[in-house]
Amino acid sequence: MLTLYIIKAICKLKNFDIENIRADFPILKREVNGKPLVYLDNGATTQKPKQVIDAIVNYYTQMNSNVHRGVHYLSQISTDAFEVTRRKAQALINAAYDHEIIITKGTTEAINIVATCYGRMFIEKNDEIIISAMEHHSNIVPWQMLCEERGCKLRVIPMNEQGELDQQAYKSMFSDRTKLVSVTYVSNALGTINPIKEMIDVAHQYEVPVFVDGAQAIQHIAVDVQELDVDFFAFSGHKMYGPTGVGVLYGKERLLNAMPPYQGGGDMIKDVTFEKTTYNDLPFKFEAGTPNIEAGICLGDAIDYINAIGLAEIQAYEEELLNYAVVRLSEVEDIRFIGTASHKSSVISFVVGDIHPYDIGVILDKLGVAVRTGHHCAQPVMEQFGIPGTVRVSLAMYNTKEEVDILTAALKRAVDMLR
Amino acid sequence: MTINEIQDELIEDFSFYQDWMEKYEYIIQLGKEVPLIDDKYKNDNFIIKGCQSRVWLYAELVEGKIKFTADSDAIITKGLVSLMVKVLSGHTPSEVSSADLYFIDQIGLKEHLSPTRANGLLSMVKQMKLFALALQAKNA
Numbered sequence: 076m077l078t079l080y081i082i083k084a085i086c087k088l089k090n091f092d093i094e095n096i097r098a099d100f101p102i103l104k105r106e107v108n109g110k111p112l113v114y115l116d117n118g119a120t121t122q123k124p125k126q127v128i129d130a131i132v133n134y135y136t137q138m139n140s141n142v143h144r145g146v147h148y149l150s151q152i153s154t155d156a157f158e159v160t161r162r163k164a165q166a167l168i169n170a171a172y173d174h175e176i177i178i179t180k181g182t183t184e185a186i187n188i189v190a191t192c193y194g195r196m197f198i199e200k201n202d203e204i205i206i207s208a209m210e211h212h213s214n215i216v217p218w219q220m221l222c223e224e225r226g227c228k229l230r231v232i233p234m235n236e237q238g239e240l241d242q243q244a245y246k247s248m249f250s251d252r253t254k255l256v257s258v259t260y261v262s263n264a265l266g267t268i269n270p271i272k273e274m275i276d277v278a279h280q281y282e283v284p285v286f287v288d289g290a291q292a293i294q295h296i297a298v299d300v301q302e303l304d305v306d307f308f309a310f311s312g313h314k315m316y317g318p319t320g321v322g323v324l325y326g327k328e329r330l331l332n333a334m335p336p337y338q339g340g341g342d343m344i345k346d347v348t349f350e351k352t353t354y355n356d357l358p359f360k361f362e363a364g365t366p367n368i369e370a371g372i373c374l375g376d377a378i379d380y381i382n383a384i385g386l387a388e389i390q391a392y393e394e395e396l397l398n399y400a401v402v403r404l405s406e407v408e409d410i411r412f413i414g415t416a417s418h419k420s421s422v423i424s425f426v427v428g429d430i431h432p433y434d435i436g437v438i439l440d441k442l443g444v445a446v447r448t449g450h451h452c453a454q455p456v457m458e459q460f461g462i463p464g465t466v467r468v469s470l471a472m473y474n475t476k477e478e479v480d481i482l483t484a485a486l487k488r489a490v491d492m493l494r
Numbered sequence: 495m496t497i498n499e500i501q502d503e504l505i506e507d508f509s510f511y512q513d514w515m516e517k518y519e520y521i522i523q524l525g526k527e528v529p530l531i532d533d534k535y536k537n538d539n540f541i542i543k544g545c546q547s548r549v550w551l552y553a554e555l556v557e558g559k560i561k562f563t564a565d566s567d568a569i570i571t572k573g574l575v576s577l578m579v580k581v582l583s584g585h586t587p588s589e590v591s592s593a594d595l596y597f598i599d600q601i602g603l604k605e606h607l608s609p610t611r612a613n614g615l616l617s618m619v620k621q622m623k624l625f626a627l628a629l630q631a632k633n634a
Contacts (some may be wrong), residue, residue: 108514431568433547438570441514449546463547463567492519493569 091388097473099124099380107153110443114352118263118291118469119447120313120424127317130376134369142368143342143359143425145340153368160375161358164323164483167378168308169299173250174357175331177324178371183213183292185309185324186257188361189286190217193307194332198451205245205278207269207286208234208459209262212452214288218257232258233461238265238414245274256285260292264453264467265414266397266422269294272303279304288323290314294422294471297386297392302323312370313447316471317377320421321370331357389472394420399476400468403483413465421470424451427486430493432464438489439466440486444482497589501597507586508601517602518589529583531563542617547571550620553625557634558620559584560626571614573602578618582626587633590626595619 097103105112114122139429140149142157143228157178165173168432179185198461199206204218208231208428211486218229230253231244240258261268275285284306289298293310300308307326326334336343336354345353354360400423404410426432436448449464450457457464468482486490495503504575511517512517531540542549547568551562562583581597584592603615606614 377545431571433568434570438518441518492522493517 089103090450091384091392091472092471093392097246097475099126100351100473101125101128103473107443107445108441111481113168113481115446115468115470115474115478116445116447117294117471118314118451118467120319121294121316121471122473123316124380126303127373127376130373131318131369134372137389138372141365142371152228153372154222156372156375157366157368162380163375163378164325165285167293167298167382168323168325169301170325171301172328175325175328177326177331177358177361178308178366179322179324179361180320180367180416181313182288182309185307185322186214186286186288188324188337189257189326190221192329192337192361193284194227196223196334196430198225198227198254199492201252202227203248203250203252204228204254205230205256205258205283206230207230207240207258209238209240209258209265209267209453209456210257211288211290214259215353215455222422222468225253231455234456237416238262238267238456239416240267240269240274242270242273243483246277247336249278249283253278253281253283256283257288259286259288259290260298261289261295261420261422262414262453262456263291263422264451264456264465265416266419266469267414267416268292268418268420270418271305275305277487284326284327288292291420294381295386295390297390299487305446306408309393312374312377315377316380317374318367318370320367321374323374328357329366336360336363342366349408361476364405384472392472393470396476397421397423397481400460400470400479400482401478404468404486406483407486413460413462423468425468426462428466428494430490432466434493435466435486435489438492439485442481442485442488444485446482463485497581497585497593501595501600504577504581504597505600514583518573519568521577522569524565524576524580525569525574528565528572528579529561529563531565534562536565542621546614549614551575551576551621551625553619553622553629556627557589558633559586560590560629562622562625564609574615575618577616578622582622587626587630591623591630593623596622 088213102122126317138153140153142154144150161172161176164176220230230248259272271287278285286307287305289308289310294315303358309324310322343355343360343363345355411426413424432448439446447467451467498538512538531549531552540552542551545567548565551564551570553562562579564575564579565574
């Protein structure tokens with residue numbers, strides 16, 4: 076009897092149970108403007124399950140103390156917990172070593188670390204860095220800053236009308252001046268999933284390392300950095316049901332060792348005298364100062380949460396939901412989807428006739444539906460499509476078909492008002 | 495009518511709308527009535543920053559009174575700027591620059607609009623008062 080109960084329990088866990096998942100996210104029960112919240116801005120940040128919220132409370136009620144410093148009990152348990160997250164992140168992306176996992180403030184900081192440290196070490200005047208036309212500003216600006224400093228050039232992989240990168244053009248961009256490729260795995264504005272493995276293989280033929288921005292991928296797609304053979308990979312905690320202010324930079328050991336530190340401070344040093352400082356080993360060399368300890372620890376709980384459900388299950392569910400949403404939203408007269416790549420993740424970007432996306436966003440908000448409007452920090456993408464911005468619906472594992480129905484009805488109502 | 499009389503009238507108008515939807519429909523309607531800015535001023539020199547959508551605003555003196563014209567690419571924003579024009583247009587620069595715009599709070603716009611939108615509204619007010627000060631100085 077007990078065995079049967081256990082088997083049932085395991086089966087239940089393995090099955091994607093949307094009701095149980097929704098029950099884990101307390102904020103989904105609240106109302107906005109007198110309407111039940113329909114949260115469809117997950118590309119900006121996801122909500123947090125109670126497992127993560129409880130872990131944050133537990134950290135401050137039971138563990139709070141600085142990491143990598145004290146001999147006292149609390150410092151030891153918080154340090155251990157922080158290092159457990161590093162190993163969980165290592166396992167999540169299947170990195171070869173835990174010291175290849177640098178705990179950062181988020182993806183933006185991770186990109187800046189590579190631009191600054193790899194850039195200063197290896198990139199010279201007239202060298203070239205390849206990025207793509209669909210990058211988020213955070214994967215454009217750090218490279219532009221580097222170009223200004225070093226006199227190197229940015230090459231931009233063009234994108235077609237569907238929002239897919241032109242792979243032929245990409246292949247033709249390499250020369251002996253090419254020093255780095257930095258591309259996003261999934262477009263935050265369009266949802267396009269790039270053929271990252273193929274793109275990495277191409278770059279490696281020219282012995283050029285590749286940085287992949289995984290901020291919009293990690294919560295939807297299983298990532299194996301060794302199989303991808305990616306050189307740098309980054310993601311943020313808050314977009315994967317974890318706390319804000321924490322993220323991960325993965326880098327191959329060889330590259331990270333060759334790079335100088337990012338910032339100077341505590342924790343990143345071995346010995347300091349006024350004559351000379353010797354730097355600490357990986358990963359601490361890149362982790363100067365007191366980190367966001369609570370977020371670092373609780374990122375581990377977010378990873379556990381995702382693992383308990385399973386990324387394969389999450390991906391299958393979200394794909395079905397995405398397809399359903401596209402079908403339902405297609406009912407809206409004059410809707411134009413921006414980004415219709417054949418391989419897409421949980422993002423739907425659209426405009427309706429010549430209605431300004433902001434007007435739609437305001438009315439949807441009144442109806443309890445949270446979406447993002449504007450250029451989504453990807454102004455060059457909007458420019459290519461000749462629009463001021465889009466309405467972006469971005470889905471997460473806790474969204475439902477019923478919510479898509481509410482969105483569709485709300486959108487129809489907004490369009491009626493605004494036309 | 496004085497600025498305050500117009501404000502009081504708008505407060506009364508808005509009090510008829512219980513439902514936010516009706517309020518927005520009224521704002522959208524006001525947007526359609528805004529005295530449109532001349533195309534030659536619809537450029538970056540007359541754009542108001544602080545809105546997610548774009549707002550253009552122009553002011554000139556006609557017989558000692560400020561005449562505001564405006565436009566926006568978003569119609570709710572256009573309604574808001576129209577509301578401001580309705581209140582402030584047709585008054586002297588000193589009346590505009592010293593106006594206390596209590597109606598914004600009273601018709602629940604601050605409360606009901608998103609923070610970025612509220613900032614947009616505040617930027618509009620600021621810009622209109624700057625125009626008034628500039629015209630006042632020019633006239634002096």
